[in-house]
Amino acid sequence: MSIIELGEVRDEDVPPRPVRRPRAAGRPLRCAAVLLLALVVLASAAPAPERTVSPVPGARAAAAYLAADGVFVVDPPTPTGDRYLTAYAPPTPGGGVPRRWRAPLPRAGDYLGVRVEQGLVLAVGASAQNGVFETTAFDPETGSQRWRLAGIPQATADGGLLLVVDDMTDEPGAMRRVDPDSGRLLWSVPIPPPGNPGYQVRDGRVDRFVLVQPAGEVQVYDAGTADLLRSVDTLTGDRSAYQRVQVVDDLLLLVPPGATRLVGHRLPGLDPLWTAEVPLVSYVVGCAGLLCALQQTGGLQVIDPTTGAVRWSDPGRDTLADVRDGRLLVAGPGQRYAARDAATGGGRAELGRWNLVPSLGRDDPLLGVRPLDDGRLVVAELDLAAGRSRIVDVLPDVVGNCQASLPTLLCQRLDGSTALWRLRS
Secondary structure: OOOOOOOOOOOOOOOOOOOOOOOOOOHHHHHHHHHHHHHHHHHHHOOOOOOOEEEEOOOOOOEEEEEOOEEEEEOOOOOOOOEEEEEEOOOOOOOOOOEEEEEEEOOOOEEEEEEEEOOEEEEEEEOOOOOOEEEEEEOOOOOOEEEEEEOEEEEEOOOOEEEEEOOOOOOOEEEEEEOOOOOOEEEEEEEOOOOOOEEEEEOOEEEEEEEEOOOOEEEEEEOOOOOEEEEEEOOOOOOOOOOEEEEEOOEEEEEOOOOOOEEEEEOOOOEEEEEEOOOOEEEEEEEOOEEEEEEOOOOEEEEOOOOOOEEEEEOOOOEEEEEEOOEEEEEEHHHEEEEEEOOOOOOOEEEEEOEEOOEOOOOOOOEEEEEOOOOOEEEEEEEOOOOEEEEEEEEOOEEEEEEEEOOEEEEEEOOOOEEEEEOOO
């Protein structure tokens, strides 16, 4: 209940209010109409807020990578074969994109990504000579090269850096820990063929890694020290058979030969928990406290991580794209997305046809984009909790290939160049 203050009541007489001259009839209506007309005129005369577009310098065939504090551009090779990595600062108030530094890159190979990790700028590419992945580390302030080593980088929970070396052959790879500043090798653990180690992560960084030996032995290692924490023989039958391994939270999941079952163990002790009949498992991810097993032929089975019981399943062709707020984002044919309740599979809400935008922030809202016939690009937020898509902006002359670091969006324009936009809402 709200109380309205009426003032203090006094005992003395209240003087009579003066009598006002009556107003002409219709005057309030005329005043209101004039005020409304003035507001409409002012609104139509006020210029619409201008969109700030910041073109990113670089050749049309350059590859741009968005970072939290700027943009990195890998230029195509020059006529002499030289290649460069250029770092740009965030846009100025006038829309310019200042250059920070420019550094030469190895001339041979294809570059797959540039990111900032453990206080370094890491450019990852594949060698044109043997297909081995290589990482080149640069100083983030000056662009000077710190080191260049084989392997794909993985940050560790204790602030270190792993390089996973796998040349995609029958030769053993290696899990190597290096000093981030110098690239000096600290330790190395062989990865048996065909590779594919599992990772237990904490806050997005590797805490432990798991290797499966060809004879069926599963080994758990500390990612900081390379100490062997636990080793268990999990394959009592055919010693030449291969089993796949995945790690979800504190569960080690094995797909034995034949791919008809899923076996759960507790990390780090590898205590056996359960065996579930899940045929043709492709991969497993955590989904709102449950396990989502995607099948090789399509379809989804949602499993209780404590007991291995199947909570619900869908034999359709949906694939899992993301998990938010107890809801699953699934993609059907034609990139049509829908939201479903993770616990029951029900409550399906159609969100429309979109291309998902990768985002730097793990907790950033989900963005989808869709091109229009006139060269514009629709940007929408996919709200899984509400079960709807909400259009937040429409960008002109954009083809797509977007990356997000909200509220900034990096996209490729129709002429092949790249630019930064600040989303309006």
